[in-house]
Amino acid sequence: MILDRILEHKRAELRHKQSRGYLSELKARIRDAAPPLGFADTLDARKTAASPALIAEVKKASPSLGLLRPEFEQQFEPVTIADAYRRHGAAALSVLTDKEFFQGSLDYLRSVKEKVGLPTLNKEFMVGDVQFYEARAYGADAVLLIVAALDRRQLIDFHALASELSLDVLFETHHERELDTVLEWVPEARLIGINNRDLRTFSTDLAVTFRLAKRVPPGKLIVSESGIHKRDDVLRLVETGVHAMLVGESLIRADDTGAKVKELLGVDGPPQET
Numbered sequence: 001m002i003l004d005r006i007l008e009h010k011r012a013e014l015r016h017k018q019s020r021g022y023l024s025e026l027k028a029r030i031r032d033a034a035p036p037l038g039f040a041d042t043l044d045a046r047k048t049a050a051s052p053a054l055i056a057e058v059k060k061a062s063p064s065l066g067l068l069r070p071e072f073e074q075q076f077e078p079v080t081i082a083d084a085y086r087r088h089g090a091a092a093l094s095v096l097t098d099k100e101f102f103q104g105s106l107d108y109l110r111s112v113k114e115k116v117g118l119p120t121l122n123k124e125f126m127v128g129d130v131q132f133y134e135a136r137a138y139g140a141d142a143v144l145l146i147v148a149a150l151d152r153r154q155l156i157d158f159h160a161l162a163s164e165l166s167l168d169v170l171f172e173t174h175h176e177r178e179l180d181t182v183l184e185w186v187p188e189a190r191l192i193g194i195n196n197r198d199l200r201t202f203s204t205d206l207a208v209t210f211r212l213a214k215r216v217p218p219g220k221l222i223v224s225e226s227g228i229h230k231r232d233d234v235l236r237l238v239e240t241g242v243h244a245m246l247v248g249e250s251l252i253r254a255d256d257t258g259a260k261v262k263e264l265l266g267v268d269g270p271p272q273e274t
């Protein structure tokens with residue numbers, strides 16, 4: 001399965017980053033950095049009756065599709081994309097930093113956070129402590145923990161390390177048992193991600209959100225992830241009581257990014273140019 005291949009590659013990558021010097025350099029940068037923005041708080045505040053809050057993803061490529069737009073071969077401008085998301089109503093951003101499979105970069109994370117300033121999720125496959133220091137040093141406000149990729153000890157320890165670094169954590173689930181795992185092992189988890197994409201087949205189905213959302217106890221923020229393409233999808237998420245939605249492909253592939261953001265959010269009228 002793709003997730004296993006990614007994790008294996010990620011662990012190999014991390015073996016090259018284990019030097020003490022690198023970790024102290026990150027820690028020094030963190031000491032000088034501004035405190036993170038409240039990622040979960042912002043999502044909570046930005047949900048409306050018309051729409052879950054939008055987490056818009058800066059995504060250049062994916063393992064299943066390759067480059068999401070052919071012109072990205074010549075030119076990819078993460079800040080321009082992220083700023084269009086912000087101007088048209090995104091509440092938060094997600095930036096992929098994995099190079100090998102998603103052609104992302106920590107530099108994209110840093111420049112997007114610096115220039116756009118919305119609460120930002122570091123979309124990465126977390127398998128080691130150093131990645132949390134990297135996330136924080138490069139300006140992330142939140143990190144992703146993929147339940148299918150981690151054992152009990154890692155979920156608990158990584159959550160503790162993230163909290164120590166003032167990073168919010170989005171726990172990503174796809175199956176009932178993964179959701180139950182988070183609820184049992186990290187009962188204080190606030191952000192529950194439900195990934196509609198089946199990593200075995202790459203196909204997406206919003207029914208995963210409809211099914212799992214029912215099992216999430218009150219007080220949590222539910223984030224529906226992947227495969228959200230049109231306003232009609234969003235209306236079904238609204239009915240399900242979802243608090244936020246994480247959208248990449250359909251925004252990136254739209255010819256008018258701003259119009260697509262507004263379509264998903266159910267916002268009419270002239271763009272808010274600020």
Ligand SMILES: O=P(O)(O)OC[C@@H](O)[C@@H](O)c1c[nH]c2ccccc12
Nearest residue numbers: 195225226227228246247248249250
């Ligand atoms: O491009 P989409 O279908 O809108 O999906 C966005 C996001 O949910 C997806 O990129 C994603 C969800 N979980 C992940 C984990 C790692 C990498 C990527 C992801």
